[in-house]
Amino acid sequence: MSEAVFRIPETIREDTGKFKKNLKQFLAGDLSAERFKGYRVPMGIYGQRGDFKEEKYMVRVRIPGGFLTEKQFRLLAELSRDYGAGYLHFTTRQDIQLHQIEIDESAEVLDKLLKAGLSPRGGGGNTVRNIMNSPTAGVDPAGRFDTTAHCLALSEYLLADRSSFNLPRKYKIAFSVSHQDQGLATINDLGFIASLQDGRRGFKVYAAGGMGNQPAVAFKLLDFVAENEIFAVAEAIKRLFDRYGDRNNRNQARLRFVRRRFGEAKFKELFLEYFEQVKAEAETGELKFTDLDYYKDKIESGKAAEVLNLNPLNGDLNYQEVIDLIQLLEKYDLSLRTTNRQGLLLRGVDSSQLEALKEDLAAVNQSLLDSDALSAVACKGASTCRLGLCHSPNLAEAIRENLLEIEQQKRDLLPQIYISGCPNSCGQHHIGKIGFEGKAKRENGRLIPYYSLLLGAEVSEENTQYAQKTVDLPAKRIPSFLVELAEKLAAAEDYSLERFNDYLETGGREAIIQLAQKYTEIPAYSKEADFYQDWGQNEDFSLAGRGPGECGTGVLEIVRLDLDQAEAAYEQGIAEEDSDSLYQAIIAAARSLLIVRGVDTEKDRVIIKEFKKKFIAEDWVAESKEELLEQALDYRLGDQEELLSLSSEIKDLIERLEDLFNSLNSSLEFTIKKVTAVEDAGDNDSAATDFVSKNSENDKAAAAEKENYKLKDLRGVQCPINFVKAKLFLEPLPAGEIVDFYLDEGEPIKNVPRSLENEDHEIIKNEKQPEGHYLLRVKKAAAN
Known part of the structure; x- marks a missing residue:
C-alpha cells in the first residue's frame, strides 16, 4: 500500500500550528526553556543527551499499529538525512524516532510529517501513546481476525480529543490477534485480545498493567465486548484515569497504581460506571466515535504468504539502508509493519523467493537477518537518553560480537535478550526470558556500570509473568557470562530454546545464578582501569550529564549507597572512637546528594566545595554545617586532632541529608522546606x-x-x-x-x-x- 490510510485528526493539525507559534516565541527569547518544554514534549520532541555544540532533539513519530506505507518510510529516511543524524530508530512501541534534530527546524519536520499522514503528537508527556497492534495481524494463522482497523480507528478517536493529552501520566493501549499476545495487551494500561463469541467479533479486555516502576501484569476486566465498543471502553478507562490518577506523585501516577489503591473489584466497579456513562452519551449523540468501517474498507486482506522478521542492530537503519530496503519491497511486492521488538516485519513473502530475498537483505545490512539470540532489544540508554545510566546499545553490540565467536547451534539456544539502560523499561527487560536492567554501583571508591540479571518472563493470554531479578553483574562481564551460558545450555539434557522457562523451573534458575556469580569479581582499578568504563566509552563511568526526569531510581540507588556508607562509618567511628571513620562519614554524606545536582566526583576537596555551593549556599543544609566541613578538612590535613567532639553535628548532618533524600520526587526535586523557610502565619491553606x-x-x-x-x-x-x-x-x-x-x-x-x-x-x-x-x-x- 503506497498511500496513507490513517486520518490525522484536525485537532492535531491545529496543535501543530500552536506549537509553531510557541517555537517562534522560544526562539525569540519570549518563552522560557522550561515552559517551552511543556509544549514540545507532548508533541513528541525530546531533548537529547550527547556531546553537541548546540542542543539537539529527538522526534518520536507515531506509527499506529506499526502500519507504514513505502512512501511514508521513504519520507522518514529523507527527514533523517536532511534534518537529523541520518538514521531511523525503531522503538519497542512501534514508533520511529528521528535523532539530532535542530529545534529551529522542528516545525519544518512536523509540517512534512503531516503532509504524509504522520505526526509525533502524543509521542511524549502525559498523553495517549502510540497504540500497538500485533505485527502479524491479518496474516497470523492463529489470529482470530485482523485487528488493524480497530487499532487505527481507536487511535484516530483518542487523538482527536485534547483531553487525551493532559492525563496524570502516559496511557498505553495495545491490540493482540490471538492468545499468543504478540501485541502485549496483557502488559499495557489497556489491552484488547481478539475473541469470537457466537460468531461475533469482539475482545477480551485487560487493564492496569505496565512495566517500569513497580510493574504489574494487567488483569482481565471484561470477558467480552463487541468490536464497536472498544471506543467506549478506552474512553471510560481514560476518564477513570483522569479522575483518580495521582497527579502529585509521578512515581505513583500510572493506572496500575489506581488499581493497587482501590483493588481490582472497586476498579472494575468504577470502570463500569464510566462505561455506562460513555455509552449513554454515544446513544444520545453527545459523544461520537470514529467510523470503524472506514478502516475496515481501507485495510487490504493479508496475502496467504510468509512473513519475515528483520532485526536491525539496536533498532537502527541508516538512510541508504532504508532506501535499499524500500527498493526490495517494490521488487518483491511486499508490505511491512514496525514491530514491538525494534524491528520490521516483511509481509507477503513468496516462499519460492525467500532465499533470493534473504541474499538481497544481507547485502543491505547483515544484521537484518540476525537470529533472536544475536539481536538483543536495547533502549538508547545513556547514548542519547538523559535518563539513561548505562550505554545499553553498546552492551548489545558487545554481546553480539562475543556470541558470533561460538558455534551458531550453541548461541541459538539463547532466547532474545532485553536490555534497558536504567530501571525504566524502554528496553522491556521485564518481559525478557533473559533481561538486563541498567544500574550503577560504587566499588573500590569508584562508580561501575552494572546490570541486574532478570530471568523467566512469559507473555501470553492469561499466563503473563514478568522476569525476576537475580544477580547484579558488572557490565564488562556480561558478554562472557552469556557465552558460557550458551555452552552450558548446549550441554544440558533435553533442553531446547522453546523450553527455556521449563529449564529454569527444573533447577536451571539456580544453575544460571551460580554461573552468574562467577562473573561478579571486581578487579583493582590499578590492574584493569578499563573495567571501570562502560562499553564503547574511553572515560571512567560517570553519571555526570544525566538529567532529571520521570524516574530517578538509578540515581537514588547511588545516593542510598553513600548515605548507608555515611551511617555505617559514623556508627563505627562512635563504637571505636575512630576519627578516621567519622571523617569518612562526613565525606560520604556530603557526596551523597551531589549526584542529583549533576556533580559526580571522588575528590574530597571538590566534594566539600560543591556541597557548600549546592546545599549550604542554597539553604538546603544549615549554614552552621560549613564549619563542620572546614574542621573535617583540617583533620585531614593534620591541623585538628580529632572529630569525636563533633559527633552530634555529624549525626545531625546525616539526618538532614536523609530527610532531603526521602523528600525527592521523580524529577529529583526536594519537596521539604529549606532550613531558612518560615511558614506564612497568615495563611491556613x-x-x-x-x-x-x-x-x-x-x-x-x-x-x-x-x-x-x-x-x-x-x-x-x-x-x-x-x-x-x-x-x-x-x-x-x-x-x-x-x-x-x-x-x-x-x-x-x-x-x-x-x-x-x-x-x-x-x-x-x-x-x-x-x-x-x-x-x-x-x-x-x-x-x-
Whole structure:
C-alpha cells in the first residue's frame, strides 16, 4: 500500500500550528526553556543527551499499529538525512524516532510529517501513546481476525480529543490477534485480545498493567465486548484515569497504581460506571466515535504468504539502508509493519523467493537477518537518553560480537535478550526470558556500570509473568557470562530454546545464578582501569550529564549507597572512637546528594566545595554545617586532632541529608522546606504555604497586602513551577476571589500572567514594587 490510510485528526493539525507559534516565541527569547518544554514534549520532541555544540532533539513519530506505507518510510529516511543524524530508530512501541534534530527546524519536520499522514503528537508527556497492534495481524494463522482497523480507528478517536493529552501520566493501549499476545495487551494500561463469541467479533479486555516502576501484569476486566465498543471502553478507562490518577506523585501516577489503591473489584466497579456513562452519551449523540468501517474498507486482506522478521542492530537503519530496503519491497511486492521488538516485519513473502530475498537483505545490512539470540532489544540508554545510566546499545553490540565467536547451534539456544539502560523499561527487560536492567554501583571508591540479571518472563493470554531479578553483574562481564551460558545450555539434557522457562523451573534458575556469580569479581582499578568504563566509552563511568526526569531510581540507588556508607562509618567511628571513620562519614554524606545536582566526583576537596555551593549556599543544609566541613578538612590535613567532639553535628548532618533524600520526587526535586523557610502565619491553606522573604520590609508589605486579599509569595520560584503553585493556590478558592501574587521580574512576571489569563482568570493589577519584585493581582475565574 503506497498511500496513507490513517486520518490525522484536525485537532492535531491545529496543535501543530500552536506549537509553531510557541517555537517562534522560544526562539525569540519570549518563552522560557522550561515552559517551552511543556509544549514540545507532548508533541513528541525530546531533548537529547550527547556531546553537541548546540542542543539537539529527538522526534518520536507515531506509527499506529506499526502500519507504514513505502512512501511514508521513504519520507522518514529523507527527514533523517536532511534534518537529523541520518538514521531511523525503531522503538519497542512501534514508533520511529528521528535523532539530532535542530529545534529551529522542528516545525519544518512536523509540517512534512503531516503532509504524509504522520505526526509525533502524543509521542511524549502525559498523553495517549502510540497504540500497538500485533505485527502479524491479518496474516497470523492463529489470529482470530485482523485487528488493524480497530487499532487505527481507536487511535484516530483518542487523538482527536485534547483531553487525551493532559492525563496524570502516559496511557498505553495495545491490540493482540490471538492468545499468543504478540501485541502485549496483557502488559499495557489497556489491552484488547481478539475473541469470537457466537460468531461475533469482539475482545477480551485487560487493564492496569505496565512495566517500569513497580510493574504489574494487567488483569482481565471484561470477558467480552463487541468490536464497536472498544471506543467506549478506552474512553471510560481514560476518564477513570483522569479522575483518580495521582497527579502529585509521578512515581505513583500510572493506572496500575489506581488499581493497587482501590483493588481490582472497586476498579472494575468504577470502570463500569464510566462505561455506562460513555455509552449513554454515544446513544444520545453527545459523544461520537470514529467510523470503524472506514478502516475496515481501507485495510487490504493479508496475502496467504510468509512473513519475515528483520532485526536491525539496536533498532537502527541508516538512510541508504532504508532506501535499499524500500527498493526490495517494490521488487518483491511486499508490505511491512514496525514491530514491538525494534524491528520490521516483511509481509507477503513468496516462499519460492525467500532465499533470493534473504541474499538481497544481507547485502543491505547483515544484521537484518540476525537470529533472536544475536539481536538483543536495547533502549538508547545513556547514548542519547538523559535518563539513561548505562550505554545499553553498546552492551548489545558487545554481546553480539562475543556470541558470533561460538558455534551458531550453541548461541541459538539463547532466547532474545532485553536490555534497558536504567530501571525504566524502554528496553522491556521485564518481559525478557533473559533481561538486563541498567544500574550503577560504587566499588573500590569508584562508580561501575552494572546490570541486574532478570530471568523467566512469559507473555501470553492469561499466563503473563514478568522476569525476576537475580544477580547484579558488572557490565564488562556480561558478554562472557552469556557465552558460557550458551555452552552450558548446549550441554544440558533435553533442553531446547522453546523450553527455556521449563529449564529454569527444573533447577536451571539456580544453575544460571551460580554461573552468574562467577562473573561478579571486581578487579583493582590499578590492574584493569578499563573495567571501570562502560562499553564503547574511553572515560571512567560517570553519571555526570544525566538529567532529571520521570524516574530517578538509578540515581537514588547511588545516593542510598553513600548515605548507608555515611551511617555505617559514623556508627563505627562512635563504637571505636575512630576519627578516621567519622571523617569518612562526613565525606560520604556530603557526596551523597551531589549526584542529583549533576556533580559526580571522588575528590574530597571538590566534594566539600560543591556541597557548600549546592546545599549550604542554597539553604538546603544549615549554614552552621560549613564549619563542620572546614574542621573535617583540617583533620585531614593534620591541623585538628580529632572529630569525636563533633559527633552530634555529624549525626545531625546525616539526618538532614536523609530527610532531603526521602523528600525527592521523580524529577529529583526536594519537596521539604529549606532550613531558612518560615511558614506564612497568615495563611491556613496547606496548599498555599510557601517560603517568605527574609527581608523584614518585604514581610511588612506582605502583611499590609494581606489585610485585604489573600497573598501567595512566589519570589524565588522558577518557571513553570511558579504558575503551577499559583494554579494550585487558586483551585480551592471560590469564583471571584481576589488573590495577590509576588513574582520576580523577568520570565516569572512575563509568563505567569499570560498562563493565568489562558485559564480565564482576570488580571486586575500588574505592578513593580519598590523592592524590585512585582505584585500581580488576580480575580479567580468562574467555574466552567
